[in-house]
Amino acid sequence: MFKLDRFFKGMLIGLTEVIPGVSGGTVALLIGLYERLIEAINGITTREWKRHCMFLINIGLGMGAAILIAARAIGWLIEHQPHPTFFFIMGLVLAIVPTLLRDVDYKKEFGAKHYILLLIALTLVGLTALAGEDKGNIIEIFTWQTYVLLFLSGWLASTALILPGISGSLVFLILGVYATIIEAVSTFNMPILITVGCGVLLGLLITSKIVRYFFYYHKSLTYAVMIGAVAGSLFVVYPGIPATLVEISICIVTFIFGFLVAYLLGKVNKKATA
Template identity: 45%
Template structure:
């Protein structure tokens, strides 16, 4: 078991609770994104035990973070929305130097890769966060359970891609508050149904990403970098005229940069 992955999983879990921030982005920051994709795909090979040893601690960390921090993140987004998003913007921008280095962009990027990067920025920046959309769904009919299952499937497919937030997808579909409320109140029926959708979505999407990383690595990295840059535009909460609030935003933005730098140094 790779127990170091518990803290990695916790970092991914906290980010996945926040609309606009991707767990895949955190995996890139912590330097194990390729390992994560390979491990998920490796579950269906003869070396499945080794890959399971990598994924179980990661899953434990994610579960601990989601159940422990869902209420905290909900509170922060309700009362300190701007400073919270500024912290994550700092974190995302701090990731970029490692991404460019990992992809060897200076030597490998050609015009088509730069074009792909801008395509990634454009696609993600078209999304908008509307956290107030979608009330808590109390109906428990079969059609609602089906909606929750497919919401988990689609969100997890986005979750594993750097720059695309699974939580944001849940916001767009209109079930974000329902899922967060289920986690906060331990509504295990909803949690299990969404969880099955998430598991199947991660397995499916990881195979697609694994194929492109293996066969079109530079192009895939170019698109990923574009998605990560684009996510800054998605979660940017605007400016504030309140001096105290602005100071707090700047401090947390700087803290995000520092955290990204330190984690990047440790992991890379």
């Protein structure tokens, strides 16, 4: 049965999934949908799959509608205002790090192994900035390797709904396919959308169980990896120094604005979970 409240909650999650650095899982937590969403994803393979599917369809329709609307705006900004846009995203990403550190209470929970994992994750993600596609460029030549990359990108990005604090769009940015996927959503490029969608679906069905296990039974280690990955993604998002003083000033403003948005969202999240 279609339920309008679930549709609108899905829209809220979908809007954040388009913006790198803002986690759909965090928003699901804020609006009281996180545990039910995890239950539904893991319940697809049980006898009550019909009930869980109906719930996910309501949420999915809302997410799809929001993504279609937001993708056009984000795509235009990346094409016409790349530096201010990516500095805004950097602000979002930077503000997530202290939020995650606070959530896991790192002063009590973290030991040597946690910091080692954090540094490994930071280094590995940071190094992708050297090897990946230009984040502002749209892939134009498609081979079977490209579709494998898109499929795996969807698979990895699906963890964003499982782990609050991790953004699916940020995963796309790290892998160099963000602009391509945004363009595909805007132009309804079905081969790309189907490929990414299949990766997301398989990731939710399979990887969600693995991620859920580590999140609940090895939470501090999982957070260490998450924090390192998010911090390392700053190197991936960084678009370079703007050409003019005016553009530098605009980028500083958008960076601060992005930081404040994510910081305030973290504050709301803290109150909601207190």
